[in-house]
Amino acid sequence: xxxxxxPSKKWTGPxxxxxxxxxxxxxVVVVALLAAGLSLFFSSPDEKAVTLKSWSNTNAPxxxxxxxxxxxxxxxxxGYGAPxxxxxxxxxxxxxxxxxxxxxxxxxxxxxxxxxEPLAILNDSSTNDAVTAxxxxxxxxxxxxxxxxxxxxxxxxDAVSLEDTANAFGxxxxxxxxxxxxxxxxxxxxxxxxxxxxxxxxxxxxxxxxADSEGYFGDLAAKQHLGGDQWGVMNETGSWPGQSxxxxxxxxxxxxxxKSSGNADTLVMTLMGFLTLCLALFPIFPFIRKLxxxxxxxxxxxxxxxxxxx
Amino acid sequence: xxxALNMALINLDHPAHYLGIGPFQVxxxxxxxxxxxxxxxxxxxxxxFPHGKDE
Numbered sequence: 001x002x003x004x005x006x007p008s009k010k011w012t013g014p015x016x017x018x019x020x021x022x023x024x025x026x027x028v029v030v031v032a033l034l035a036a037g038l039s040l041f042f043s044s045p046d047e048k049a050v051t052l053k054s055w056s057n058t059n060a061p062x063x064x065x066x067x068x069x070x071x072x073x074x075x076x077x078x079g080y081g082a083p084x085x086x087x088x089x090x091x092x093x094x095x096x097x098x099x100x101x102x103x104x105x106x107x108x109x110x111x112x113x114x115x116x117e118p119l120a121i122l123n124d125s126s127t128n129d130a131v132t133a134x135x136x137x138x139x140x141x142x143x144x145x146x147x148x149x150x151x152x153x154x155x156x157x158d159a160v161s162l163e164d165t166a167n168a169f170g171x172x173x174x175x176x177x178x179x180x181x182x183x184x185x186x187x188x189x190x191x192x193x194x195x196x197x198x199x200x201x202x203x204x205x206x207x208x209x210x211a212d213s214e215g216y217f218g219d220l221a222a223k224q225h226l227g228g229d230q231w232g233v234m235n236e237t238g239s240w241p242g243q244s245x246x247x248x249x250x251x252x253x254x255x256x257x258x259k260s261s262g263n264a265d266t267l268v269m270t271l272m273g274f275l276t277l278c279l280a281l282f283p284i285f286p287f288i289r290k291l292x293x294x295x296x297x298x299x300x301x302x303x304x305x306x307x308x309x310x
Numbered sequence: 311x312x313x314a315l316n317m318a319l320i321n322l323d324h325p326a327h328y329l330g331i332g333p334f335q336v337x338x339x340x341x342x343x344x345x346x347x348x349x350x351x352x353x354x355x356x357x358x359f360p361h362g363k364d365e
Contacts, residue, residue, distance in 0.1 A: 040318070040319065041318065041319045041320050042318055042319075042320050042322055043318030043321070043322070043323070045323075223325070224325075225326065225328060225335075225337065230335065231335050231336070234336070234337075234340060235326070235337055235340070236337075236339070238322050238323045238324060238325070238326065239322040239323075239324055239325070239326040239327070239337070239338070239339050240322050240339055241337070241339035241340050241342065241343045242337065242339070242340055244336075244340040244343050244344055254333040254334075254335075255333055300355050301355060303355075
């Protein structure tokens, strides 16, 4: 049965009193009591912050390899593109270079921002000499030193420093060892969070540095099922429930072609935008707009009304 | 931090259990919430309101 309603005419069907203020107050009070009551039973996640200090003390070899990669320009942040640098075009949507067009708004040169700038505040003559030698060298020479050290560390994955027997590493071992000392004491966290602001409120640089870790940071995420290929967007740390309403966003990251695409974020957001548009335009699609007649859940909600009409 | 969490009557500060088939994977915590939403929806439909008479 299809009910046709002329919106220009006054409603003459059944009415019922409705007090939205009363309902709103009841809803707020009930939800507040539920939240307070359930928090007594279940508490809430309070995971300890992951820092450069915890990283360097837990997995020093991974820190050393990542820091060397920052000097060599081989890390994710070094090749990320906008908004940090011009190293890549970033995600695109067909001819639309979405990330590139947004521009470099938070300039970050990993070798400078994560290594040489923090080392400059260290009051140590050998470190200062190493940084001076690094800055005086050409970009080509810097690349050779850092790449040689990164390759050597790659062959000894448990090492935190290596002897320069072939005189191929330049000042890199001294710089990286000093950076490791800074990181282990927590000084590097302070240096990176206060490099742009006097108060330690900007975590962009330490987060980028941490995200470049191929061992420590990724392992932490994988253990908590927070990886993109683990429905991580939906999950919370520990056994607490997470953001289950993001299931459809998360689903696309588990299936091809999104799963293996380097452009997955743009593809998923575009698809979700399209699906949201379809939902908004629900009434104009010939077949879909008939679905409520085939799946009449609304008749369950308004069962008294339909019972009376029939 | 952890001592405060352990004071909760039900401690959820431990690795979660996950259920999955193929590419689908869901934590038990999320599944409980999803099932609870369906149950509350069903209850809202079938339990009569105290003053729910139509005028």
